[in-house]
Amino acid sequence: MTDLDTTADTSGRRGIVALDGRRRPGPPALVLVGHGSRDPRALRTVLALMERVRELRPxxxxRLGHIELNEPLLPDxxxxxxxxxxxxxxLLLSRGYHVKRDIPxxxxxxTAHTRVAAPLGPHPLLVETxxxxxxxxxxPTAPDDAVRRASGVVLAAAGSRDPDSAADTRRTARLLADRLGVPVVPAYATAATPTVRTAVRALTARGRHRVAVASCFTAPGRFATQCAEAAPWMSSAPLGAHQAMARLxxxxxxxxxxxxxxxRNRTPASA
Structure with missing residues (x-):
């Protein structure tokens, strides 16, 4: 028989309570920080991803908090x-202003002691998704050499003026290129260059006539939709509630x- 028991208080926190009534602290809460979007699909997607995380770590x-546009907001x-x-x-895929300034x-x-984790990218689990x-x-699951020579991918990301954000996106593009065996060019919806259309033209000029757009967005929204519309061949869905994202x-x-x-007092890295 043990002299400890687990319990949960009314806020949903779990801890360990000794028989003398003293609570030993449980693990910190995990707060997912979404950007927020006016597209209702974005919130539904983030909620589904949150449920995946809960399933993996009962x-x-x-919890969930947003930087803007959706409730609950992070301060609440x-x-x-x-x-x-x-x-x-x-729930961001590179370093940038939101990770470095807004969230901290x-x-x-x-009131509580908080720690800010690194953004989700770059990382092999992101590339798996x-x-x-x-x-x-x-x-194609097993493209031959001829298909590889004709193919390329544009990695479509949100974009940021922060050079660390661009470096992270380039790293994700290199990891994806290694996985696919074809060139992967990073491109951006806003605030950085090249655009998706410019990146598509650059690959086409190199003889890559089968160009896909890989959507490097957590959830559906305006930017993801605009980037998908620029795909000359195929465009993948946003990352969404993929099991690898929950693991990440x-x-x-x-x-x-x-x-x-x-x-932890330094700017979170994304290694």
Missing amino acids: GLSV TLAGLGDAPAVLVP EMAAGA LYDRLLEAGW ILHRYDQAVSTPATL
Whole structure:
């Protein structure tokens, strides 16, 4: 028989309670931080992804907060946690202003101790999701040499003026190129160049006449739709509630939990 028991309080936090009534702290809550979108499909997709995470880690308190446009907003989610510690996992695919400034500033106003995890990209699990979405769109599972020589991919991302964001997207493109065995050119919906249409023309000029667009967006929305419309051959769906994305979220959470405090105070890396 053990002298400990697990329980959950009314806020959904789990902890360990000794028989003398003293609570030992459980793991920090995992707060998914979405950007927010006016497209209703985006919120539905993020909620489905959140359920995937809960299925993989039963008992972990998993919450959602948005930077803008959708409720709940991140400050409201953190206020609802009271003094419970939390790890904020950005549903963003590279470093940039939101990861470096917006999210830490929102977290600084919370009562609880918070940690900001690295963004989801670049990472092999992100590439696994991109690859599977391309296969779903019709990318050949075993292309021969002739097909490879004629094919290329444009990796369509949101875009940012932050050079770290562009570096992360280029790294994701290189990882995807290694997986596919064809050139992958990063392109952006806004704030950076090249555009998707420009990247498509560049690949075509190199003799790559079968050009697919890989949607490097967490969920459907305006940017994802615009980039898909520029695809001359096929366009994959956004990343969505893929099992690998849920695993990646938990990986970033675990990284943040295990990182010493002196390192957590630096800008999150995306290795």
